[in-house]
Amino acid sequence: MVNICYSLRMSARTLLPVVDVGACRAPLTRDAMTQSQADDLARSLKAIADPARLRLLSIIAASEGQEACVCDLTEPLDIGQPTVSHHLKVLTDAGFLTRSKRGTWAYFTLIPGALASISRLVASP
Amino acid sequence: MVNICYSLRMSARTLLPVVDVGACRAPLTRDAMTQSQADDLARSLKAIADPARLRLLSIIAASEGQEACVCDLTEPLDIGQPTVSHHLKVLTDAGFLTRSKRGTWAYFTLIPGALASISRLVASP
């Protein structure tokens, strides 16, 4: 079971494929976690555990198609444009967002199931 | 709705009553979060977003009665006793654990629903 989890992680496209980790079915409340399981989940949670990134995620999630342009994300938060870009990169590297460029604009889209996966790992429904 | 949430938080016993925050029903993926909502959720997530604390939580959660003595938590993790004590305090202050002392030993118990609350805020079921 754990081996399956790791082989899935190896072949994944993103740095931290939270969706695949979710397939491990090792919720926080079921059994004692191993060190590497705790490391992986902590890495994903750290990516979300920031007010600016949470607001970015929620704005994108509330947008139609769960997709938003960077230009629409810079003003609502009271932080500079480089900082927004940095947070979006963190969320993308963590496997919560994908980036697609159309013209000069960059659009970030929520990866379906990524948040639900983390949610399921924290507490089984 | 938001006002109810804040009045609940004011009268709560713990510093960060995640259970009450969960009662706000403002999931990450439903609407754009306000700054203070993001601050609160980030604070709770930060408390969990650490490998050592995740392992502590999972050990306690897997124990009978979802309760464990500190003496049983010091050895499985490869960290010193003061560090374990520190992490347990962080989790307790964040509203995930309660502490009860029986004799010389300190027992930490999982607060029912606290993890589920956070989980629900990250992704609505």
Add this chain to the structure above:
DNA sequence: AGCAAATATTGACCATCGTCGATATTGACA
């Protein structure tokens, strides 16, 4: 009272993180 065991607190160190200003890159368009 005095000792021993379990746990908490303190103070310090190093690493990581969030933010910013400045600059680089990318792409559209005249």
Add this chain to the structure above:
DNA sequence: TGTCAATATCGACGATGGTCAATATTTGCT
């Protein structure tokens, strides 16, 4: 080709966080 707008990257700074050694506190026991 040159310019402009949108976004990303870089380097730096202050703040926060995880860990430890040393010490304090609490509690049971003799």
